[in-house]
Every structure is written in C-alpha cells, then in structure tokens.
Amino acid sequence: MRKKSEEQSLLIRIIDLVGTHKNIKDIYNCATRIRLTLYNNQIVNVNNLKKIKSFKNVLWSNNELQIIVGPGVEKLTSLLKSRLDDLRNKEDYDSFNINSKMSKQNNISYGSKFLKAVSAIFGPLIPFLIGVGLLMAFQQLLIRMKVSSLITKDGVMGVDYNVFDYVLNIITGTGFKMMGVVAMWSTVRYLGGKPPIAITLGLIMVSPIIPENGVHLFEIGNWDIVIKPFYSTILVFIVMGIVIAYLQSFMDKYFNSVANFLLNPFLTLLIGGILAFFLLGPIMGIIENVLLLAFDWFMKLPFGLGTMIVGLTWQPLVVLGVHNILFFAATADLVANNNPSLFLAAAFAAAWAQMGATIGVCLRSKRIIDKTSAIAAALPGIISGPTESCIYGVNLPKGLPFITGVIAGALGGWLIGIFGVALNNLAGLGGVVGFLAYTDKLLLAILIDLVSFGLGIIITFIFWKEEKSEKRLVMKTTKKLNKVERLSSIIDYQALELIQNLRKHKKRKTSLDEILKTSNKILMKKNLIDVNLSNDLEELQVDSNNLIKNKYFIRRLEAQLKLVRTNRQSKLNNIYCDIKQKALSLKEVLPKTKEFLILLVKIKNLDFSLKRILNRVEEKKEKLASRGNKLLTSKNKNDFTKGLSLIEKSKNSIKPSSKYDSLLEKKSYLEVDIEKKEKLLAQVLKDKYDEFEKSIIDIENIKQKDLSYFKNKYFDDLHTIFIKEKIVTSKCVQ
Known part of the structure; x- marks a missing residue:
C-alpha cells in the first residue's frame, strides 16, 4: 500500500517538474533511462528532478530529457505512460499552447534526430537481447556441466542428444534468428506504422520454407547473391521497417477508408516481400558485410590498439x-x-x-x-x-x-x-x-x-581525494592570475599584451580597435619606452589599416616591444613570487583542516546513523498503523479492539532504541569540539586571506585595475570546506 502511494507520488512529481502532462510529446525507455521528448524544454525543472533520490541523474541529450533510473526503469516508464494516458483522456490535450521554438522538430538537427531514432528503435530490443543471451549462456552452462549435449548437424536424436536438448536448442536458437523481426516491429512502432503487419512481413522474411543455403541469383565478386531467410541480421529489417512505415502512411493519407482497409495490408506485404527478397535484402546484405569487415579490421589492429x-x-x-549503435553492430557480427x-x-x-x-x-x-x-x-x-x-x-x-x-x-x-x-x-x-x-x-x-x-x-x-586542499586550489588560482595579468614576464605587461593582440589579429581572434587601444595605453607612458618604439606606435595610430598588414613593420614592432623593461613589471614579478610563497605556506593549514574534516565526517556519519534509526521507527509505526486500519474495517469486535490498540501503539509506544540516545549524546560532544576547531580554523584562514588580499591590492594599484574577481576567488579557495558545508557564503558570482 505504502509502495503504491510512493509510486503515485513520484509520478505526479515527475509530470509536474517536466511542465505537466501537456508538455510531454513522447516517452520511451532504454536499458536504464526514461527518455522524454518535450514540446517546451525551457519550462523543465531539471535541478529539482535531480534531487529525487531514486534517480541517478537527469540530463539533456539529443534534445531529449533523459532520466537515469537503472533497474526498474521499464516498470516506471510503463506507470508513467499509464498516468499520462489517464490525464490526457480527462481533458482536451490539443489545447496546449506551445511557446518554445527551440523544441520544434524542424529545429532539431538531423544528427540529433538520427541518434534519437537509434535510441528509440534499439532501446526496446535490449531486454529481448538480454533474455535471449541469458538463455544461450544457460545452455552453455548446462553443456559444460554435461547436463545437456550440443546439437550438431551430424547428431542423431536419442544417441547424441535427447528431446530436452532438442527443445532447449529450439528455445535458445530461435530468439536470435527472430532478432530482425523484433527490430522491424520496433522501427515501425517508432515511425507510427502498423506493428502487426510489420511482424507478419518480418516472419515472411525469416520463413523456414526457404532453404537456409538460399536460392542462388547471381554473384558480385566473392559474394553470392541469394534468396534466403534473413536470420540473425538487423540492418535489412530496419530499412524495410522504414520503407513500409512510410508506405503505410502514404496509403492512410491518399486511399479512402474502404480501399485502405483492404489494400494497406495486402500491398504492404506484397511490395515489402518483393523489395526484401529481390532489392533491399541483397543490397543491405552487401552493405552489412562491408561494415562487418571494416569492424573486424578495426578490432584486429596490432598491439591491441583497436580494443584499447x-x-x-x-x-x-x-x-x-x-x-547502442556499436553494441548492436557487434551483436550482429557475433550472431550473424x-x-x-x-x-x-x-x-x-x-x-x-x-x-x-x-x-x-x-x-x-x-x-x-x-x-x-x-x-x-x-x-x-x-x-x-x-x-x-x-x-x-x-x-x-x-x-x-x-x-x-x-x-x-x-x-x-x-x-x-x-x-x-x-x-x-x-x-x-x-x-x-x-x-x-x-x-x-x-x-x-x-x-x-x-x-x-x-x-x-x-x-x-x-x-582521487575527497576534498581538494586549500593549497591546491590557491595554486590553481595563482596560475590563472599570472596568465591573465602577465605577472611573471620580464617584458612589461602592456607591451606583452600588445604582442599577444598582434598575434591574435593574424588569426582574426581580436579586432584592430583592441590593438589601437592597447598601443595608446603604452604611448601614454612615453617615459617607459624608447623613441623608436614611440614613433612606430604613433605611426600605427595614424595609418593602422595599412601598417597592420605590413608584416615587416609588425615584426619590427614586436621585436621592440619584447625589449621593454620597466620597474612596475619588476614589482609585479616580486608580488607574484610573494603570492607563490604564500600559497606554498598553506601546507601549515593542512593539519587544522584535517582535524576539522575528521570531526565533520564523524558528525555526518552519526547523522546518517540517527536518521536510519528514526526511519526504521517510522516504518514500524506505519506498519502497525496500516495493520490497525485494516482491522478497524472488520466486523469482529475483537479485531476492531485490536486495531485501535495497534493504532494507539503506533502513535505512542514505539520509540528509538537506547543506541539512539547514545549516538545523540556522542554527537553533542563532537559538536562542542568541532565548534572550537571551526573558530580556530576560521581565524587562520582569515589571516591567510588578508595576506593574499593585500597582494592583490598592490597589483590593483600598479595596474589601476579592479581585480575583485581574484580576491573573491582566493576567498572561496581558502574557505572551500566552509562554503561546501554552508558555514560561509561564496563570494564568487555563480
């Protein structure tokens, strides 16, 4: 009862978070994922979907919303489909106003459509393949245990194998021979055709009436083109499924209802059968053979490169x-x-x-x-x-x-x-x-x-480490600071910026205006550069359109810029070295961080144990209450009295065990201890941050530039554990 209630609650929540049932265009599943095609992707609350405990993850792929469920995905998809059908039957489904142009089918790329089709067609085949594969594995296990015998062409019933072996071989062998029929059913179902007719055509294509060796038609090179049953193949069935689905759609559109009722199945089977055996079957057979040969060549690359x-x-x-595409290609090679x-x-x-x-x-x-x-x-x-x-x-x-x-x-x-x-x-x-x-x-x-x-x-x-150390994060930010602000270079930072912009302009990655802006900044500091460089920069300002194309002028300009040495750049060099030393000194913080983390983990583990105990208590209460409510419906007076007693017991009598109190007491001691450690660590981190902030302010004063981003980044790096535990708030804009 409780499980059913939880399932219904989950279905309601999913439908609500994807934008109600009116927003769902299509739904299907593969081995582990529910795949939803929606009308309006922008109204989906992905973050709240991710918070649902039974979901491993939620993501967008090929314009589909994919909910990773794992085992049980088929059941949940089936329940979701039933729920959607119920909701759609209650109101006018076509009245929904579609606002998002992004989600219209004609705006989806052909690549995305192809990948979606592959997933939709092959997804339903996975349970079939697993079942048939396990049957084959079961047969192999029995043969190895000598419980069953392998049936060969030369074998004799009653001598080499018995009836059980024969029936088991039929069960295991037929599945893969019919693989194409299931593939055709899935293709036609996805394209909106008539699956029963597709299954009939599929069975015709694997008809046992046709000799397995086939009827010879002609030869192409080393390949014999023959009419034969299409056992253990997929490609021809998928192509035929596409053909007959569109053929059926054409007849539905242009034939009147009586003619369509009579001719649709007749023409589908007749035209489909002729195309399969005389045209598409042989063509797809050649294509499939070429693909399998290429696949086999790749897998046999020397030194294990292909498999690596x-x-x-x-x-x-x-x-x-x-x-799934590669999985089925490999499966086809294995089986066919x-x-x-x-x-x-x-x-x-x-x-x-x-x-x-x-x-x-x-x-x-x-x-x-x-x-x-x-x-x-x-x-x-x-x-x-x-x-x-x-x-x-x-x-x-x-x-x-x-x-x-x-x-x-x-x-x-x-x-x-x-x-x-x-x-x-x-x-x-x-x-x-x-x-x-x-x-x-x-x-x-x-x-x-x-x-x-x-x-x-x-x-x-x-x-892998559970927590990244402050030192590691700060070193990463310091490298980024150096790269962006050009702190470690011996060339003046503005001269270096101009060199980089000139090179970017060659690759059309920056504009001429940006180059002129940087060169003008350098000209404003004429006392820092020599006369020749100053003259060249002034020429560039006057005749930029021509000079920027003059490779000899640009080379000379770059050579002169590389020689620019300034006191301000030397100061930046010193500040950078100082920041690196401060980052290295953060190893002193590590012991205090570890002490805090150890206590934090202990408290979290205790919280987990306490929550688990309380959940068990709640489960017991629910079971008692459920039993009590059932007994209350009984006409027997004793059962009714017992029901009241159970309900009363579920409210008052069941309490957490003594272990709960013991864990709670232990947690209170740890909380006192961690509070002290937190204050001590917070003070150490504050002192360290003040040092980094001072260095950034010094850079700001030299460059006359706001570097608040790096101040905030250093704060977040140093307080990463506190931010994660929501003790302090991140200063970086998310």
Whole structure:
C-alpha cells in the first residue's frame, strides 16, 4: 500500500517538474533511462528532478530529457505512460499552447534526430537481447556441466542428444534468428506504422520454407547473391521497417477508408516481400558485410590498439547515450557470422573498470553515506553489467573517478586485444553474468575483467581525494592570475599584451580597435619606452589599416616591444613570487583542516546513523498503523479492539532504541569540539586571506585595475570546506 502511494507520488512529481502532462510529446525507455521528448524544454525543472533520490541523474541529450533510473526503469516508464494516458483522456490535450521554438522538430538537427531514432528503435530490443543471451549462456552452462549435449548437424536424436536438448536448442536458437523481426516491429512502432503487419512481413522474411543455403541469383565478386531467410541480421529489417512505415502512411493519407482497409495490408506485404527478397535484402546484405569487415579490421589492429580504443571510449559513449549503435553492430557480427567478439569483450572489461572506480570511491571515502551509495551503485553492474548507476550516481558527479575508470578501461581493453580474448555468445550486458558468454579462454577473460576492476579501484584510490586542499586550489588560482595579468614576464605587461593582440589579429581572434587601444595605453607612458618604439606606435595610430598588414613593420614592432623593461613589471614579478610563497605556506593549514574534516565526517556519519534509526521507527509505526486500519474495517469486535490498540501503539509506544540516545549524546560532544576547531580554523584562514588580499591590492594599484574577481576567488579557495558545508557564503558570482 505504502509502495503504491510512493509510486503515485513520484509520478505526479515527475509530470509536474517536466511542465505537466501537456508538455510531454513522447516517452520511451532504454536499458536504464526514461527518455522524454518535450514540446517546451525551457519550462523543465531539471535541478529539482535531480534531487529525487531514486534517480541517478537527469540530463539533456539529443534534445531529449533523459532520466537515469537503472533497474526498474521499464516498470516506471510503463506507470508513467499509464498516468499520462489517464490525464490526457480527462481533458482536451490539443489545447496546449506551445511557446518554445527551440523544441520544434524542424529545429532539431538531423544528427540529433538520427541518434534519437537509434535510441528509440534499439532501446526496446535490449531486454529481448538480454533474455535471449541469458538463455544461450544457460545452455552453455548446462553443456559444460554435461547436463545437456550440443546439437550438431551430424547428431542423431536419442544417441547424441535427447528431446530436452532438442527443445532447449529450439528455445535458445530461435530468439536470435527472430532478432530482425523484433527490430522491424520496433522501427515501425517508432515511425507510427502498423506493428502487426510489420511482424507478419518480418516472419515472411525469416520463413523456414526457404532453404537456409538460399536460392542462388547471381554473384558480385566473392559474394553470392541469394534468396534466403534473413536470420540473425538487423540492418535489412530496419530499412524495410522504414520503407513500409512510410508506405503505410502514404496509403492512410491518399486511399479512402474502404480501399485502405483492404489494400494497406495486402500491398504492404506484397511490395515489402518483393523489395526484401529481390532489392533491399541483397543490397543491405552487401552493405552489412562491408561494415562487418571494416569492424573486424578495426578490432584486429596490432598491439591491441583497436580494443584499447574501445575500452577508452566505451564509458564516454554510454554517457552520450550512443553506445547502442556499436553494441548492436557487434551483436550482429557475433550472431550473424558466429564471429567471437573482441569488441564486446573490451566493452565488458571497460564496464568492470568503471565499477572498480566506484568501489575505489567507497574505500577512499570516510563518509558512510558515500560508502553506502557507492556499493548500491556498483552492485547491479557487478551482477549484470550496466554501469549507468556507477557513472551518474557516483563517478561523474565526483569527476576524477569517472576519468580513472576510463583509464583503467583502456588498459583492460588493451589486455583483451593482446591476449585475443573474445566473447563467444551473448549473456546479459556484462558483470558476473557476462562470464557465461565466454566458451574459450574463460579463465583468462575472468582474470582480465578482474584486473580491470582492480585497476579501477587502485587508480581511483591513489589519485582521487575527497576534498581538494586549500593549497591546491590557491595554486590553481595563482596560475590563472599570472596568465591573465602577465605577472611573471620580464617584458612589461602592456607591451606583452600588445604582442599577444598582434598575434591574435593574424588569426582574426581580436579586432584592430583592441590593438589601437592597447598601443595608446603604452604611448601614454612615453617615459617607459624608447623613441623608436614611440614613433612606430604613433605611426600605427595614424595609418593602422595599412601598417597592420605590413608584416615587416609588425615584426619590427614586436621585436621592440619584447625589449621593454620597466620597474612596475619588476614589482609585479616580486608580488607574484610573494603570492607563490604564500600559497606554498598553506601546507601549515593542512593539519587544522584535517582535524576539522575528521570531526565533520564523524558528525555526518552519526547523522546518517540517527536518521536510519528514526526511519526504521517510522516504518514500524506505519506498519502497525496500516495493520490497525485494516482491522478497524472488520466486523469482529475483537479485531476492531485490536486495531485501535495497534493504532494507539503506533502513535505512542514505539520509540528509538537506547543506541539512539547514545549516538545523540556522542554527537553533542563532537559538536562542542568541532565548534572550537571551526573558530580556530576560521581565524587562520582569515589571516591567510588578508595576506593574499593585500597582494592583490598592490597589483590593483600598479595596474589601476579592479581585480575583485581574484580576491573573491582566493576567498572561496581558502574557505572551500566552509562554503561546501554552508558555514560561509561564496563570494564568487555563480
């Protein structure tokens, strides 16, 4: 009851945050994401959607709003569709006023439309592939355990295999043979055609009446063009799906209702069948063979380069949501040609590496909430392969763990290529279940995946830190200050600025007005430059349009500018050196920061434990109240009395355990201690900031320029922990 109420509440919240049901044009899901096409993207409250705990992340991709859910995405999408249908039936859906030009279909690029179509078509196929792949893996497991026998062409029923083996082979083999039929259904469904007719045409194309070896038509080079059933292929079915969807749409538009009722299915099947067997089938077969040959060549690049590139790019492709294209290309090669797949093996290794990075965060972090969320994110992937929960729940928000996972994935992919470990069949999307996909080199495959997993953990543990130190942040800001304000150069900063502007002008990255403005500033300080430079700058002011094109004049001018040395630049050099020394001295602050952080983490961990205890108490109260309310509906007097008792007990009797009081007391002691540490650290940081602020003011006085941005940046860098914990407010404009 409670779960159903929570689901309804979640659906209402999602619909409200995307701009009500009137703003939703289309909704579908892939393996882990709900994908929404909206009329007006600007009214969506993405930030509040991200705050929903059951969502790993929310992002825009290819003009779609993608909500990363993970396991359970199919159920949530189905519930959301049902809810939308109910709401749309209650009112005039067409009355919605669409304001955003950005979201109109004709303003979406062809690339975005293509990627959206790929996701929409292939997304529904993933559960099908997982199911069929697991069946094949189950068959392989039974064969290895000698519970079942492998059926061969020369095998004899009752001698080499039994009825169970035969039926199991039908169950496992038929799925992949029918893969194209499912692809055609998905294509026609997406394009708004008639799926039942599409399924019928798909079944005609895999008809067992046609001999598997095919009926020979003619030859092109080494390729035989034959009429044969289109088993275990996808491309021809997708192209045929597009053709018949538009053919059906044409007939719906131009035929009268009676003619359309009779001729639409007849012509779709007749024209579709002829095109499939005599025209598009052979053409797509050639194209598919060329693509698979190119794919195979890439995967067999020397020194494991092909698989290393797959390992390096696979997780970024998952983030972009375009990995399905390559996944199905690899699957088609595996199934259609029975070629062991290096690609999928490298992708599985990359997934293990990303999960390892998540576990690395778990081991490195001192916060219980981070450890818990990391384990929860990694567990589904470790079992069955998908890494979206790892990427969006932990690694990508923290930044570096995603990169370390990608690096470990590249190394794992490289090992796959070096040792030639390939996938023999499809079993799930990776993880422990994915091990069933290997027939040959199983132990080596397990070892490489575990090495990838271990590398993800180790690299993340070494390089990722929970908090960036003040020193590191300040050093980064100091480098930026030097680059922008030209503090460390021996050439005068204005002369250097003019040199850089002259070079930018050659590349058309700055205007002539900007050059004249800078040269005029230098002319105002004639006492700082020699006569020749002064004369050249004056000439530039008078005849800028011609002289700026004179490369000999520009070279001479740059050479003279490089010789400009000034006392003010020497002062800036000294201030910069002083700022660097102050930044290096921040290592003295580190012990005090660590003491504060240790106490802060302890308090947060206690808060997490206290909240968990209270949640358990609330759950017990809800269960008792629910049982009580059920008993109140009973006509039995004893049940009614018991119901009242349970409701009363749910209100008053259930209290937190003694452990709760103990933790609360411990927290109060820590809060007193952290208050002292906070005051001490705040004073130290204030003193350090005053030193940096003084140096910035000195630069402002020399350059006669407002540098408030850098003052605020140094403040934020020094107080990064306080800002994160909302003890002080950031001074930088967000």
